[in-house]
Amino acid sequence: NAGVTQTPKFRVLKTGQSMTLLCAQDMNHEYMYWYRQDPGMGLRLIHYSVGEGTTAKGEVPDGYNVSRLKKQNFLLGLESAAPSQTSVYFCASRPTVGTEAFFGQGTRLTVV
Amino acid sequence: AQRVTQPEKLLSVFKGAPVELKCNYSYSGSPELFWYVQYSRQRLQLLLRHISRESIKGFTADLNKGETSFHLKKPFAQEEDSAMYYCALRGNTGNQFYFGTGTSLTVIP
Numbered sequence: 001n002a003g004v005t006q007t008p009k010f011r012v013l014k015t016g017q018s019m020t021l022l023c024a025q026d027m028n029h030e031y032m033y034w035y036r037q038d039p040g041m042g043l044r045l046i047h048y049s050v051g052e053g054t055t056a057k058g059e060v061p062d063g064y065n066v067s068r069l070k071k072q073n074f075l076l077g078l079e080s081a082a083p084s085q086t087s088v089y090f091c092a093s094r095p096t097v098g099t100e101a102f103f104g105q106g107t108r109l110t111v112v
Numbered sequence: 113a114q115r116v117t118q119p120e121k122l123l124s125v126f127k128g129a130p131v132e133l134k135c136n137y138s139y140s141g142s143p144e145l146f147w148y149v150q151y152s153r154q155r156l157q158l159l160l161r162h163i164s165r166e167s168i169k170g171f172t173a174d175l176n177k178g179e180t181s182f183h184l185k186k187p188f189a190q191e192e193d194s195a196m197y198y199c200a201l202r203g204n205t206g207n208q209f210y211f212g213t214g215t216s217l218t219v220i221p
Contacts, residue, residue: 004155033209040121042198042213043156050207058208090156092209099144099163099202101209103156 002026006091006104013081013111021076021107023091031094032074033058033101034066036087043090049074081111115139116201118212125189126220133184133215135173135199145175145182146200148211156198159184169193189219 007022023032030051035043045058047066055066063085065077074093078085091104117136125131137143147159160168162175162182173184182199199212 031207035211040213042118043211045208045210048208056207059210092156094209099146099161100158101200103148105155 004091004093004102004104006089006107008107009105010108011110013078013109015081015083015111017081018077018079019081019109020078021089021091021109023074023076023093023104025072025074025091025093025102027093027095027102028071029093029102030071030096031101032068033092033094034064034074034076035090035092036060036085037090037106038087046076046089081109083111085109086111115203115210116199116212118197118199118215120215121213122216122218124218124220127191128188131186131189131193131217131219133197133199133217135182135184135212137180137182137199137201139180139201139203141203144202145173146202146209147171147173147182147184148198148200150196150198150214152195159197189217191219191221193217194219 004025033048034046044060049068052071067075089107092101094101145162148156149159150156171186198214201210
């Protein structure tokens with residue numbers, strides 16, 4: 001069981017570059033989430049999706065865009081990376097029925 | 113607005129000692145509360161949820177609506193309990209999970 005898989009695991013970007021983080025889940029979950037984890041800040045919700053074709057803003061959406069074209073994939077995009085976006089990014093998914101969220105292994109992003 | 117507060121960033125206890133990780137929440141409604149754990153270099157995983165009223169790995173947590181708290185407790189800490197612990201809240205709509213800032217627990221041998 002793959003569960004929730006994030007690609008890539010590590011990435012270094014230069015300021016101003018763009019990139020897309022991929023989250024894939026094979027559990028047919030409706031809900032998907034993107035969080036960033038920063039020291040002393042915990043996990044903060046960036047964007048989330050309640051189903052294919054839908055997205056919504058979380059607590060810290062600025063500088064990020066997302067898309068959910070397929071139910072199993074949730075993409076997080078950075079159009080113009082900034083050093084403040086250096087963080088560990090976690091994706092999670094959850095079924096409609098049931099409360100537990102399942103997390104990916106994380107993506108460590110450094111913007112220099 | 114901070115919905116989940118974990119006042120302790122770091123907590124150290126000796127092996128065999130009791131441990132309590134504090135969590136307070138702020139939410140107008142009937143939230144669901146969870147504890148997630150992240151062991152070194154691993155992904156976050158669910159430890160327990162208040163609706164199950166279960167004990168996992170010796171940990172328990174009771175939802176106190178009057179004090180709006182969901183503290184995590186274990187009577188005898190073990191070295192393998194060393195990890196980052198996050199308290200989380202799922203609101204009425206069920207769409208969003210809010211996490212606290214986390215408590216890093218170190219169990220000293």
